Amino acid sequence: MKSYRKKVWFFFAVLVFAMTARSIVAETIYADARNGSDEKPGTNDKPVRTIGRVVEMVNGGTEPGPTIIKISPGIYVLTESVEFGGARPYTEKERLVIEAAVLPDDPQWKPALMPVILSTEDPRRQGNLEGLTATYGIKIGVSHVTIRGLKFLGNPLARNWHNCISRIGDNLEDLLVTQCRFIGDRDVIDIYSAVLATGDGFVVDHCIFRNCNACTVYWDGPQGIAGKGCAMRYCIVDGAYISGVWTCQTTEDFEFHHNIVTGSEYFWMRKRIDNPRKYRLYDCVVTNNKNYSGYGVEMGPTDLTGTEVTYQERNIIKKGTVVLEKDKKARNYLHPVAGSPGSDLGAGLFRKQKEIEEL
Numbered sequence: 325m326k327s328y329r330k331k332v333w334f335f336f337a338v339l340v341f342a343m344t345a346r347s348i349v350a351e352t353i354y355a356d357a358r359n360g361s362d363e364k365p366g367t368n369d370k371p372v373r374t375i376g377r378v379v380e381m382v383n384g385g386t387e388p389g390p391t392i393i394k395i396s397p398g399i400y401v402l403t404e405s406v407e408f409g410g411a412r413p414y415t416e417k418e419r420l421v422i423e424a425a426v427l428p429d430d431p432q433w434k435p436a437l438m439p440v441i442l443s444t445e446d447p448r449r450q451g452n453l454e455g456l457t458a459t460y461g462i463k464i465g466v467s468h469v470t471i472r473g474l475k476f477l478g479n480p481l482a483r484n485w486h487n488c489i490s491r492i493g494d495n496l497e498d499l500l501v502t503q504c505r506f507i508g509d510r511d512v513i514d515i516y517s518a519v520l521a522t523g524d525g526f527v528v529d530h531c532i533f534r535n536c537n538a539c540t541v542y543w544d545g546p547q548g549i550a551g552k553g554c555a556m557r558y559c560i561v562d563g564a565y566i567s568g569v570w571t572c573q574t575t576e577d578f579e580f581h582h583n584i585v586t587g588s589e590y591f592w593m594r595k596r597i598d599n600p601r602k603y604r605l606y607d608c609v610v611t612n613n614k615n616y617s618g619y620g621v622e623m624g625p626t627d628l629t630g631t632e633v634t635y636q637e638r639n640i641i642k643k644g645t646v647v648l649e650k651d652k653k654a655r656n657y658l659h660p661v662a663g664s665p666g667s668d669l670g671a672g673l674f675r676k677q678k679e680i681e682e683l
Contacts, residue, residue, distance in 0.1 A: 350390040357398030383410035390418040395439040409465035424473030428673040438475040464491040475505045478513035485516025494546040498525040529557045537565040545573040555579035564588035580605040584666040586646040593620040606638035609666035
């Protein structure tokens with residue numbers, strides 16, 4: 325009898341282990357703009373070529389478990405927006421991860437290895453050639469997503485505004501955008517909003533924004549409900565044409581810390597709504613911006629905020645000039661040089677403290 329019980333328990337243990345192991349096996353899709361082909365299966369040795377094909381493969385899957393997309397260095401052109409959706413049941417631990425094959429914390433990483441996402445969607449709409457138009461890069465239609473290590477440029481055709489990453493919809497949560505770089509130019513490759521999302525758990529950290537209009541936009545919550553668990557941290561904003569951060573509806577748990585915002589029109593933009601009116605920020609450098617805080621609508625700023633909006637500040641440096649590394653080949657390109665205000669914050673692409681100390 326004891327022998328039988330041991331066999332039953334052994335079988336049960338093996339079964340549980342097998343089910344657990346199966347649940348954590350990630351589907352991995354590889355993309356390579358230079359050497360891939362969309363006729364290939366997307367394996368490491370036979371990668372696909374375009375982001376569009378990657379999206380088709382992800383959205384067509386139904387098996388549970390995490391999905392990891394590895395994007396090799398190269399230029400990925402989006403002639404129209406793409407949306408990650410589908411019916412896969414992602415979770416906080418079993419996520420959809422869209423990331424560079426070589427990440428900033430890897431020893432062999434250098435700026436030239438960042439995959440480049442360029443949108444060329446024509447903003448003109450049939451019957452609306454002169455009206456408000458917008459183009460989008462990557463849209464997120466599922467929860468529990470990480471986007472990591474990519475470089476986004478704007479749209480050279482955008483007439484009104486272009487958005488690089490967006491998540492808009494009901495019942496969506498948990499979007500982490502990290503270690504990405506957003507480079508725009510209002511006259512050449514315009515980025516109106518680099519990252520925009522509604523809902524809970526929208527976190528942007530260790531990203532660099534240069535010459536974007538509105539860098540991170542925490543948009544109106546679904547059904548008017550403010551987003552919880554949102555944050556912007558360890559980011560660098562240089563030369564925002566509108567603002568470094570734009571909050572529409574967030575709860576008072578919104579985190580803002582270890583950021584650098586410099587050379588921008590506004591440091592902070594917000595929608596003219598009743599809640600929230602108080603924000604907490606700490607360990608930041610906010611210098612050489614034309615205005616500190618203002619109100620704005622979809623098309624841009626309207627006026628300055630008054631005493632009705634308060635910022636609870638701790639260790640906020642507001643004097644001095646932030647000096648960024650401008651050598652495009654340097655590992656610390658667009659990071660503060662040694663001795664510059666903000667050089668000790670840990671802001672920028674590198675998550676590992678050792679990488680930061682070696683800059």
